Amino acid sequence: MTKYVIHGGRPLFGEIDISGAKNAAVAIIPAALLVDGVCRIENIPQISDVTLILNILQDLGADVRTVNRTTVDIDCSHIRNARVPEELARKIRASYYLIGALLGRFGSAEVPPPGGCDFGGRPIDQHIKGFVAMGADVDVQGGYIHARARAGRMQGTQVYLDIVSVGATMNIMLSAVLAQGMTVIENAAKEPHVVDLANFLNSMGADIMGAGTDVIKIRGVARLSGGSYSIIPDQIEAGTYMAAVAAAGGEVLVKNVIPKHLECITAKLLEMGVAVEERDDAVLVCRTGNLTRTNVKTLPYPGFPTDMQPQIAAILCLAEGTSVLTEGVWDNRYRYVDEFRRMGAQIQVDGKIAVIEGVEKLTGARIRACDLRAGAAMVIAGLAAQGTTEISNIYHIERGYEDIVRKLSGVGADIRVVVTPDAGKQAQVG
Ligand code: EPZ
DSSP, rough: OOOOOOOOOOOOOOOEEBBBBBBHHHHHHHHHGEEEEEEEEESSSOOOHHHHHHHHHHHHEEEEEEEEEEEEEEEOTHHHHHHHHHHHHHHHHGGGGGHHHHHHHSOOOOOOOOOOOOOOOOOOOHHHHHHTTTTTTEEETTTTTEEHHHHHHBBOOOEEEOOEEEEHHHHHHHHHHTSEEEEEEOOEEEEEEHHHHHHHHHHHTTTEBBBTTTTEEEEEOSOOEEEEEEOOOOOHHHHHHHHHHOOOOOOEESSSOOGGGHHHHHHHHHHTOOOEOSSSSSEEEEEEEEBBOEEEEBBTTTSSSGGGGHHHHHHHSSSSSSEEEEEEEOOOOOTTTTHHHHOOOOOETTTEEEEEOOOSSOOOOOOOOSSSHHHHHHHHHHSSSBSEEEEEETTHHHHTTTHHEEEHHHTEEEEEEEOOOSSSSOOOOO
16 A cells, blocks of 8 residues: 655745646647647656556557657557547546547547546536537447547537536547537637647647637648647646645745636635735745635636635635635535544535634544545645644545655655555555
């Protein structure tokens, strides 16, 4: 078993570099399927979700070459296979992007239903609604989603999303870049990674307008050709370290960020009494005094991100007064609350609302990461807590945070990875 052991109660000082955005990378890598030639993708985060999606492309027949730690060259020109391997695809939510990319490239796709964090139901009906409107037949047989463009190529049309969905917006975009005619996505998601995918595709020769607004127009082109592209910094990784400083105290320069993407997070930290100073490509976060209560509701971008909800909850546990947290995106994203309670947090959950009564201190405990962002929030709680916190199931955290232990140790946190191979053998510390 591998776990994180944190001795909490130390303020953080120094600088942290932010990696490339996970949720952009896991869409841009499958988008390489649409490109005729070599794509060089830079600023790729070294996380297990990225390794998985690269492995899936290789399994399909892509030539993937590592250029350096954060850069890969991907050549999908020779792929002839549109069936995605089941064991790999079921481990990751973003495998659904292979449906749109393969439909765009071959006019057909066979992809297992996606995996990923468990927040209650995670339907993909809006993705399918888009593919069907664009002339595909989609059904499920033998545990696979089978999608086939009736005309052999996707047909541009108007798609209105009933719900603002990041995945559906990006998946329909992928299936539309090589389609016949113009596709218009209405009520589209506006997240930074939606814009990043559009910028990547445009840099390879696509014709996409309006990404970042709620109407995206994609004029189909005959071919995309190779080029190089650098992925944006990770908004949520940056927000997580900002939250860590808010909880543990100290002063940290969070570097290689786009401050505009962080405004929704910065606004809430300011309300809580944390100082945040924007620089060109960095934010300086400083917390010395007490934390003040606030209310937070998660919403699609530019609202407060649901992927920061557990991390902000960790801070609110220590803020003076009563805070109300409302989850506006997922049905069940409070599964971590029981673990926080083991550390002394006072939280009541009723459906999508959590009422958090601030306490003077959290105390270290043995807790279990139940998903990616909840796991990151447990690290934050451990950094702020008195005593020792042990977090198990850290593979969830490593799906989305590159080198979290090294980055936090670099600003003075006492956090280690402890590996216990099996009962009876002595623990290794690394
Ligand atoms: C993406 O998931 C992210 N994952 C999630 O981040 C993030 O929480 C979410 O967007 C919202 O920002 C990736 O990018 C890989 P959605 P996605 O489609 O695309 C409903 C993380 O921690 N919905 O925007 O799957 C859905 O149930 C992960 O990095 C439908 O009803 O989310 C939810 O309530 C966790 N039908 C809402 O829309 C659909 O067809 C938003 O989901 C699709 C979604």
